[in-house]
Amino acid sequence: MKVSTRGEYALRALILLGQHPNVIPIAEISEKTLVPVNYLEQILLQLKHLGYVKSKRGIRGGYILRKSPEQIVIGQVIRQLEGPLAPMGCVSVTAYDPCPLEEKCLLKPLWTLIRDTVSQLLENTTLNDLLEDQISIPEGSMKLK
Template sequence: MKISSKGEYALRALITLATNKNDLMQIKDISSETLVSSQYLEHILLQLKSHGYVKSKRGVYGGYTLKESPSRIVIGKVIRDLEGPLAPMGCVSVTAYEYCPLEDKNCLLKPLWALIRDTIAQLLDDTTLEDLVKGHIYKN
Protein backbone atom coordinates (compact mmCIF):
# COMPACT_ATOMS: atom_id res chain seq x y z
CA MET A 1 0.00 0.00 0.00
CA LYS A 2 1.24 3.41 -0.94
CA ILE A 3 -0.77 6.51 -0.30
CA SER A 4 -0.40 8.94 -3.19
CA SER A 5 -0.57 12.70 -3.04
CA LYS A 6 -4.27 12.39 -3.96
CA GLY A 7 -4.98 10.44 -0.76
CA GLU A 8 -2.89 12.77 1.34
CA TYR A 9 -4.51 15.89 -0.12
CA ALA A 10 -8.00 14.43 0.23
CA LEU A 11 -7.39 13.88 3.94
CA ARG A 12 -6.02 17.43 4.26
CA ALA A 13 -9.16 18.78 2.59
CA LEU A 14 -11.44 16.72 4.84
CA ILE A 15 -9.58 17.91 7.94
CA THR A 16 -9.85 21.51 6.76
CA LEU A 17 -13.59 21.16 6.18
CA ALA A 18 -14.02 19.47 9.57
CA THR A 19 -12.26 22.29 11.38
CA ASN A 20 -14.01 25.04 9.43
CA LYS A 21 -16.27 27.24 11.53
CA ASN A 22 -18.40 28.32 8.54
CA ASP A 23 -20.87 26.13 6.70
CA LEU A 24 -19.24 26.38 3.27
CA MET A 25 -15.64 26.82 2.17
CA GLN A 26 -14.57 27.94 -1.26
CA ILE A 27 -11.89 26.02 -3.09
CA LYS A 28 -9.44 28.94 -2.87
CA ASP A 29 -9.72 28.90 0.93
CA ILE A 30 -9.33 25.13 1.17
CA SER A 31 -6.36 25.42 -1.19
CA SER A 32 -4.76 28.04 1.04
CA GLU A 33 -5.22 25.88 4.16
CA THR A 34 -4.05 22.61 2.57
CA LEU A 35 -1.27 24.00 0.34
CA VAL A 36 -2.79 22.16 -2.63
CA SER A 37 -3.38 23.91 -5.95
CA SER A 38 -6.99 24.88 -6.58
CA GLN A 39 -7.04 22.97 -9.87
CA TYR A 40 -5.88 19.68 -8.31
CA LEU A 41 -8.04 20.23 -5.25
CA GLU A 42 -11.13 20.67 -7.43
CA HIS A 43 -10.51 17.22 -8.94
CA ILE A 44 -10.07 15.69 -5.47
CA LEU A 45 -13.17 17.38 -4.07
CA LEU A 46 -15.23 16.05 -6.97
CA GLN A 47 -14.05 12.54 -6.10
CA LEU A 48 -14.85 13.10 -2.43
CA LYS A 49 -18.27 14.34 -3.47
CA SER A 50 -18.91 11.29 -5.67
CA HIS A 51 -18.08 9.03 -2.71
CA GLY A 52 -20.44 10.96 -0.43
CA TYR A 53 -17.94 12.66 1.88
CA VAL A 54 -18.61 16.26 0.87
CA LYS A 55 -21.38 18.27 -0.69
CA SER A 56 -21.20 21.47 -2.65
CA LYS A 57 -23.25 24.54 -3.45
CA ARG A 58 -22.73 26.57 -6.59
CA GLY A 59 -22.69 30.32 -6.84
CA VAL A 60 -21.05 33.36 -5.31
CA TYR A 61 -21.77 32.15 -1.79
CA GLY A 62 -21.16 28.52 -2.66
CA GLY A 63 -18.45 26.14 -1.64
CA TYR A 64 -17.87 22.76 -0.04
CA THR A 65 -18.81 21.29 3.30
CA LEU A 66 -18.78 17.84 4.86
CA LYS A 67 -21.81 15.71 4.08
CA GLU A 68 -21.44 13.64 7.26
CA SER A 69 -20.30 14.32 10.78
CA PRO A 70 -16.51 13.87 11.17
CA SER A 71 -17.25 11.05 13.64
CA ARG A 72 -18.90 9.07 10.82
CA ILE A 73 -16.09 9.42 8.27
CA VAL A 74 -13.74 6.44 8.62
CA ILE A 75 -10.24 7.05 7.30
CA GLY A 76 -9.84 3.45 6.07
CA LYS A 77 -12.90 3.83 3.85
CA VAL A 78 -11.68 7.16 2.47
CA ILE A 79 -8.29 5.67 1.58
CA ARG A 80 -9.84 2.57 -0.02
CA ASP A 81 -12.29 4.70 -2.01
CA LEU A 82 -9.55 6.95 -3.37
CA GLU A 83 -6.49 4.71 -3.46
CA GLY A 84 -7.79 1.16 -3.72
CA PRO A 85 -6.85 -1.88 -1.61
CA LEU A 86 -4.76 -1.52 1.53
CA ALA A 87 -2.79 -4.75 1.01
CA PRO A 88 0.94 -4.32 0.32
CA MET A 89 0.85 -7.26 -2.14
CA GLY A 90 -1.92 -8.54 -4.39
CA CYS A 91 -1.66 -12.08 -3.02
CA VAL A 92 -3.09 -10.94 0.34
CA SER A 93 -5.60 -8.40 -0.89
CA VAL A 94 -9.13 -8.98 0.34
CA THR A 95 -10.74 -6.89 -2.40
CA ALA A 96 -8.27 -7.20 -5.30
CA TYR A 97 -6.59 -10.60 -4.88
CA GLU A 98 -3.89 -11.46 -7.42
CA TYR A 99 -2.57 -15.00 -7.74
CA CYS A 100 1.17 -15.50 -7.18
CA PRO A 101 2.91 -18.73 -8.30
CA LEU A 102 4.86 -18.79 -5.02
CA GLU A 103 1.63 -19.51 -3.20
CA ASP A 104 1.85 -23.07 -4.57
CA LYS A 105 5.27 -23.42 -2.93
CA ASN A 106 4.16 -22.30 0.54
CA CYS A 107 5.44 -18.74 0.32
CA LEU A 108 6.89 -17.71 3.66
CA LEU A 109 6.34 -14.01 3.00
CA LYS A 110 2.56 -14.23 2.62
CA PRO A 111 1.88 -14.32 6.40
CA LEU A 112 4.00 -11.17 6.83
CA TRP A 113 2.15 -9.34 4.04
CA ALA A 114 -1.18 -10.42 5.55
CA LEU A 115 -0.15 -9.16 9.00
CA ILE A 116 0.89 -5.81 7.53
CA ARG A 117 -2.45 -5.58 5.67
CA ASP A 118 -4.44 -6.42 8.79
CA THR A 119 -2.50 -4.00 11.00
CA ILE A 120 -2.86 -1.11 8.56
CA ALA A 121 -6.53 -1.88 7.93
CA GLN A 122 -7.33 -2.03 11.65
CA LEU A 123 -5.55 1.25 12.39
CA LEU A 124 -7.22 3.10 9.50
CA ASP A 125 -10.64 1.53 10.13
CA ASP A 126 -10.46 2.47 13.81
CA THR A 127 -9.66 6.11 13.00
CA THR A 128 -12.31 8.67 12.09
CA LEU A 129 -11.94 12.18 10.76
CA GLU A 130 -12.99 13.38 14.21
CA ASP A 131 -10.09 11.41 15.74
CA LEU A 132 -7.64 13.19 13.41
CA VAL A 133 -9.10 16.61 14.18
CA LYS A 134 -8.98 15.99 17.93
CA GLY A 135 -5.55 14.32 17.82
CA HIS A 136 -6.91 11.02 19.14
CA ILE A 137 -4.72 8.65 17.17
CA TYR A 138 -4.56 5.02 18.26
CA LYS A 139 -1.26 4.11 19.88
CA ASN A 140 -0.30 0.59 20.86
Protein backbone atom coordinates in the same frame (compact mmCIF):
# COMPACT_ATOMS: atom_id res chain seq x y z
CA MET B 1 0.19 0.03 0.52
CA LYS B 2 1.27 3.53 -0.34
CA VAL B 3 -1.07 6.49 -0.15
CA SER B 4 -0.75 8.74 -3.20
CA THR B 5 -0.92 12.51 -3.16
CA ARG B 6 -4.61 12.17 -4.10
CA GLY B 7 -5.32 10.29 -0.86
CA GLU B 8 -3.18 12.62 1.24
CA TYR B 9 -4.72 15.76 -0.26
CA ALA B 10 -8.24 14.38 0.15
CA LEU B 11 -7.59 13.77 3.84
CA ARG B 12 -6.11 17.27 4.23
CA ALA B 13 -9.25 18.75 2.66
CA LEU B 14 -11.56 16.64 4.84
CA ILE B 15 -9.66 17.70 7.97
CA LEU B 16 -9.93 21.37 7.05
CA LEU B 17 -13.64 21.04 6.26
CA GLY B 18 -14.13 19.18 9.53
CA GLN B 19 -12.58 22.10 11.41
CA HIS B 20 -15.11 24.58 9.99
CA PRO B 21 -18.91 24.37 10.23
CA ASN B 22 -19.47 26.72 7.28
CA VAL B 23 -18.88 26.56 3.53
CA ILE B 24 -15.25 27.18 2.59
CA PRO B 25 -14.29 28.52 -0.86
CA ILE B 26 -12.06 26.22 -2.86
CA ALA B 27 -9.33 28.90 -3.07
CA GLU B 28 -9.16 28.99 0.73
CA ILE B 29 -9.07 25.19 0.97
CA SER B 30 -6.24 25.20 -1.58
CA GLU B 31 -4.29 27.86 0.30
CA LYS B 32 -4.64 26.21 3.71
CA THR B 33 -3.93 22.64 2.54
CA LEU B 34 -1.19 23.57 0.04
CA VAL B 35 -3.01 21.68 -2.72
CA PRO B 36 -3.11 23.25 -6.20
CA VAL B 37 -6.65 24.45 -7.04
CA ASN B 38 -6.94 22.43 -10.27
CA TYR B 39 -5.98 19.17 -8.54
CA LEU B 40 -8.12 20.01 -5.51
CA GLU B 41 -11.17 20.53 -7.76
CA GLN B 42 -10.82 16.96 -9.06
CA ILE B 43 -10.40 15.56 -5.55
CA LEU B 44 -13.35 17.48 -4.13
CA LEU B 45 -15.56 16.36 -7.01
CA GLN B 46 -14.62 12.76 -6.25
CA LEU B 47 -15.30 13.29 -2.52
CA LYS B 48 -18.65 14.85 -3.47
CA HIS B 49 -19.51 11.88 -5.68
CA LEU B 50 -18.60 9.53 -2.80
CA GLY B 51 -20.92 11.46 -0.47
CA TYR B 52 -18.37 12.98 1.91
CA VAL B 53 -18.77 16.64 0.92
CA LYS B 54 -21.33 18.86 -0.73
CA SER B 55 -20.83 22.02 -2.73
CA LYS B 56 -22.58 25.36 -2.81
CA ARG B 57 -22.51 27.51 -5.92
CA GLY B 58 -22.35 31.25 -6.14
CA ILE B 59 -20.41 34.11 -4.67
CA ARG B 60 -20.39 32.53 -1.21
CA GLY B 61 -19.86 29.08 -2.69
CA GLY B 62 -17.45 26.38 -1.74
CA TYR B 63 -17.48 23.06 0.07
CA ILE B 64 -18.73 21.69 3.37
CA LEU B 65 -18.83 18.22 4.90
CA ARG B 66 -21.94 16.22 4.01
CA LYS B 67 -21.35 13.67 6.78
CA SER B 68 -20.37 14.30 10.36
CA PRO B 69 -16.68 13.70 11.20
CA GLU B 70 -17.75 10.70 13.33
CA GLN B 71 -19.26 9.06 10.24
CA ILE B 72 -16.19 9.44 8.03
CA VAL B 73 -13.97 6.37 8.42
CA ILE B 74 -10.45 6.97 7.16
CA GLY B 75 -10.07 3.38 5.91
CA GLN B 76 -13.16 3.72 3.73
CA VAL B 77 -11.96 7.01 2.26
CA ILE B 78 -8.52 5.58 1.46
CA ARG B 79 -9.98 2.40 -0.07
CA GLN B 80 -12.39 4.37 -2.23
CA LEU B 81 -9.68 6.73 -3.47
CA GLU B 82 -6.66 4.41 -3.54
CA GLY B 83 -7.94 0.86 -3.79
CA PRO B 84 -6.96 -2.10 -1.62
CA LEU B 85 -4.96 -1.62 1.56
CA ALA B 86 -2.96 -4.83 1.10
CA PRO B 87 0.77 -4.42 0.39
CA MET B 88 0.70 -7.34 -2.08
CA GLY B 89 -2.01 -8.75 -4.32
CA CYS B 90 -1.65 -12.26 -2.88
CA VAL B 91 -3.08 -11.08 0.47
CA SER B 92 -5.68 -8.61 -0.79
CA VAL B 93 -9.23 -9.30 0.33
CA THR B 94 -10.83 -7.19 -2.39
CA ALA B 95 -8.31 -7.48 -5.24
CA TYR B 96 -6.67 -10.87 -4.78
CA ASP B 97 -3.93 -11.55 -7.31
CA PRO B 98 -2.49 -15.08 -7.14
CA CYS B 99 1.22 -15.71 -7.17
CA PRO B 100 2.87 -18.93 -8.43
CA LEU B 101 5.03 -19.06 -5.29
CA GLU B 102 2.15 -18.45 -2.91
CA GLU B 103 1.87 -21.93 -1.37
CA LYS B 104 5.54 -21.95 -0.34
CA CYS B 105 5.98 -18.23 0.24
CA LEU B 106 7.51 -17.36 3.59
CA LEU B 107 6.66 -13.70 3.08
CA LYS B 108 2.89 -14.18 2.89
CA PRO B 109 2.39 -14.21 6.71
CA LEU B 110 4.27 -10.90 6.92
CA TRP B 111 2.21 -9.32 4.12
CA THR B 112 -0.97 -10.58 5.81
CA LEU B 113 0.05 -9.10 9.16
CA ILE B 114 0.84 -5.75 7.52
CA ARG B 115 -2.52 -5.80 5.69
CA ASP B 116 -4.44 -6.62 8.87
CA THR B 117 -2.60 -4.06 11.01
CA VAL B 118 -3.04 -1.22 8.52
CA SER B 119 -6.65 -2.16 7.83
CA GLN B 120 -7.54 -2.37 11.52
CA LEU B 121 -5.95 1.01 12.27
CA LEU B 122 -7.57 2.80 9.34
CA GLU B 123 -10.98 1.16 9.78
CA ASN B 124 -11.03 2.19 13.45
CA THR B 125 -10.04 5.79 12.81
CA THR B 126 -12.59 8.45 11.97
CA LEU B 127 -12.14 12.00 10.81
CA ASN B 128 -13.29 13.01 14.28
CA ASP B 129 -10.39 11.05 15.82
CA LEU B 130 -7.98 13.10 13.72
CA LEU B 131 -9.73 16.37 14.53
CA GLU B 132 -9.58 15.62 18.25
CA ASP B 133 -5.93 14.51 18.05
CA GLN B 134 -6.82 11.00 19.24
CA ILE B 135 -4.00 9.33 17.30
CA SER B 136 -0.85 8.78 19.30
CA ILE B 137 2.41 7.10 18.39
CA PRO B 138 3.20 4.33 20.90
CA GLU B 139 6.44 4.63 22.84
CA GLY B 140 9.20 2.60 21.28
CA SER B 141 7.90 3.11 17.73
CA MET B 142 10.48 3.80 15.09
CA LYS B 143 10.98 7.50 14.60
CA LEU B 144 12.00 9.09 11.35
CA LYS B 145 15.14 11.19 11.38
